[in-house]
Amino acid sequence: MNSNNLLEQYKACMILSGVGDSLGYRSGIWQFNSNGKDIHRELYERFDQIEDIRIELPQWRVSDDTVLHLAIAQVLAEYGDRDPSPTLYSRVAKKLKEILNDLKNRHPSSSTVTAINHLSENNWTQTYSAVTNDCTAAVRSMSIGLRYSHPSEFEKLMHVSIEISRMTHTHVWGFMGGFTSALFTSYAIQQKPLQTWSRCLLEILPTVQNYIKTQQRPDLAQNMRSW
Numbered sequence: 001m002n003s004n005n006l007l008e009q010y011k012a013c014m015i016l017s018g019v020g021d022s023l024g025y026r027s028g029i030w031q032f033n034s035n036g037k038d039i040h041r042e043l044y045e046r047f048d049q050i051e052d053i054r055i056e057l058p059q060w061r062v063s064d065d066t067v068l069h070l071a072i073a074q075v076l077a078e079y080g081d082r083d084p085s086p087t088l089y090s091r092v093a094k095k096l097k098e099i100l101n102d103l104k105n106r107h108p109s110s111s112t113v114t115a116i117n118h119l120s121e122n123n124w125t126q127t128y129s130a131v132t133n134d135c136t137a138a139v140r141s142m143s144i145g146l147r148y149s150h151p152s153e154f155e156k157l158m159h160v161s162i163e164i165s166r167m168t169h170t171h172v173w174g175f176m177g178g179f180t181s182a183l184f185t186s187y188a189i190q191q192k193p194l195q196t197w198s199r200c201l202l203e204i205l206p207t208v209q210n211y212i213k214t215q216q217r218p219d220l221a222q223n224m225r226s227w
Contacts, residue, residue, distance in 0.1 A: 009189070010146055014073065017142055018066045019055050025063040028107045064108035065139040071095045072164060073143035084160050092164055093124040112136055115168040124163075128170045128219035133226075137165035137178030144178075145185025154204075157182050158211060172212075172223040179208065 025031045030039050047053050053060075075091050082088075096116050103113065111132050118126060141161050148157035158179060165178030180201060187197050212223060 006189075013142060013146060013185070014070075017069065018062050021066045021139070022055055022060040022062045023050075023053065025061070025065075025107075027059070027061055028063075031063065031107065061106065064103040064106040064112070065136055067099060067102050067106065068096065068112075068136070069140035069143060071099045072140055073146075076143055076147045076160075084156050084163075088160070089124050089163055089167075090121045093119040093167060094121045096167065109134065109136065112168045119167060124167050125217070126166065126168070126170050128222050130171060130222070132169040133171040133173040134169075135177055137169040137174050138181040141165060141178040141181040142185045145182035146189065148182070149186040149189035151186075151190065153186075157186055158208060162208075162211070170219055170223075172226045176208075 023030075033039055043050065072092060072095070075088070075095050079088050079091065097119055100113070100116050111129060115126055115129075115132070141164070144157060144161045144164065148154075148160065161179040161182035162175050165175035169175045169178065183201065183204075184197055187200070192200070209227065213220065217223075
């Protein structure tokens with residue numbers, strides 16, 4: 001793929017992920033409305049068609065998820081081509097703490113805020129929390145898939161997506177969402193046929209499970225029960 005085209009794709013991914021987030025979030029009005037019919041009714045009554053919506057501030061802010069996503073993307077870009085290491089995770093932990101105030105009025109979950117407050121540059125592991133099974137890690141992991149998009153970089157993608165996701169989401173459903181989001185992003189960059197993504201994921205799950213087991217974290221038993 002032409003490098004210029006690839007750069008445009010990366011830019012589009014980062015911009016449009018924020019646009020989609022601001023649209024679905026709608027300052028919390030739509031994100032926390034579980035009745036889809038209400039959302040569609042308001043969409044047609046207030047905006048007529050989705051194409052008529054102008055995504056502009058201050059009405060259409062991004063949520064905490066995009067703020068976290070941009071923070072991770074920035075650290076990955078600054079870290080460069082080096083192999084993943086504790087230095088990378090230390091920098092991510094530091095960055096997440098630095099932008100914590102930016103999450104205010106963007107409806108971050110209490111579990112995410114608590115987890116970030118517990119992070120430090122020297123310790124980014126968390127105690128197990130059964131409530132960290134939501135999609136936040138998935139929403140903020142696309143940039144990891146962009147960074148490690150080549151098939152030969154799968155192990156790096158797996159390690160980085162899981163370990164960064166675990167900084168706030170220790171439940172297997174939570175951090176595996178981060179891994180899957182990064183993986184599917186890499187598949188898109190590779191132009192892998194969409195209909196093969198789910199099968200490919202199922203085929204590599206044993207590899208991912210083995211990685212989790214080899215880490216021997218204190219929450220291994222809880223995560224294997226939920227696997």
